Amino acid sequence: MLTLPIINLFSLPLILGTMITMSSSSWLMAWMGLEMNLMGFIPLISTHSNKRASEASLKYFLIQTIASSTFLFSFLLSSSFSIIQFTMMTPWMIPFMVILTLSVKLGAAPFHMWLPTVAEGLSWTNCLILMSWQKMAPLSIISMIFPKNPLIIIIATLSAISGSMGGLNQTSLRKILAFSSISHMAWMLSSMLISKMLWLFYIFIYSIIISSIILCFAPFNMLHINQVSTNQNKKLNSLITINLLSLGGLPPFLGFLPKWLIMFYLLQMNMFLMVSILIISTLINLYYYTRISYSSLLLINSNNKWMKTKTPPLTKQLPLSMISLFGLITSMLTFTLL
């Protein structure tokens, strides 16, 4: 159970850890920030008196510690390469190892299998932190050290394909969003080939959209597709649809803006195959997003007159959903006026 003292105590290392990593100038401080972030997140996800959450938190802890220790090992090797003459490690292997270990931490393909199972066991709030904030620190290390490594192209392509294909067979909402997060990881990694600021912009927009989606699902305890379809609240269904289409990168919603920028700059760099794979995977993602919401909007559901349930007002959901709806147009207008 997340009581306020626990949130106050452990959210501090969670936030500070990421900020230390993002502002560090040495390998050791970056690693330390990752560890601090992990130490802050683990108590937040394992405080529920629910064996499913404790199983998920244990799996998360094991995977992250293995990745962190391998990351520590790889950068220690890079610093000691000139000292230890008998090592077999050649310089090209060190960025290879660093990027792979950070991909494990991110949940990028081919190391993505833990993300849906862990996300399935967490509460919605912890899912949100896992999918947005926990990505910042490893991505910042990759962008600072090896932004234009060819391995990033391979990982981005694999993430796009596995994120889109994996989510097709899912009916659990958290797993769908986990696979969607893997797919978006592909876009973030490919944006690093362009510039260091673009991935930050992408993750910022992604965090807004995913927060608005989770704000729609969490208060109503929706965990499954058929719970969305049997929901009687028409306004909520509309908001869910808007946010999912925005997440899918469909214009005129906000989610289209970062994808548009990445596509534009990647095409200028003549990376046509990469763009094609990203677009096709996004299309597949859009299919399973619309599958969540179409049944609630289009199919007729019987409304029980004798069962009056009080639905809470949508005051929290509306502002973020309006940003999703009008964000693109507003930002384009602002840009043209400036």
Add this chain to the structure above:
Amino acid sequence: MKYGIKELKNEVQLWKEEMSEKFQYDPKVYMPDDSEIVWTFDTKEKLNQWVCTSDSDNKDGFSHCDLTLSKNKKGLFSGFLDCRVPKDGQIKESGYCNIRCLRARKSFKRDSFFDWQMFTHLILRIRGDGRSYMLNLTTTGYFDVMWHDIYNYILFTRGGPYWQVAKIPFSKFFLSSKGRIQDKQDPIPLDKITNIGITCAGKTPGPFQLEIDYIGVHFDGNHTEEFAYEMYNVPSFIVGV
């Protein structure tokens, strides 16, 4: 060698079915009042998917039971419940009979789960003898402390000549581990169910019989209960809960 090749053919066939279902990418989404019959008991092959055990198999008692095909081509779980305690100085109580289905599995003998997340109720069409049976939904976890987690609920039977459809919400099932009801309860993880079983136990010795037509799952759109037992959040300074 011949047996191995036959097994390999069966497993490859299972694998092909799995892959074709996987690549259809069309998971079934159930609407309110949809049901799915998971087990029927109309043929001997279907009865072979269930394992019948009693305390005499483990040398814990003298009861015996069997799962056979009744005259009406339904499953008949019957036997004799004997509450006599074997005189070995260790056992205090005795008398249980159980049927349990085989674990859900994928091709090549890989363990799988029954995914019933989209359902809210367990339905059974049964004709009992008035005894109360225990329904067991085993959710074997990944870690060893969770290997013996079973969610239980009592199945009350009427005993008359008429069939009854027992519709039990999953929110009513309570957690027990190795037969002991746990203090810390939580809702059943419906995507991690490995087996379902029915136990006949108690302090009333004598013959018993339970005729089962089908066991299935049902989605009731109006059922909003998450968990029937204490769900309030205990302050974190209270330990052990």
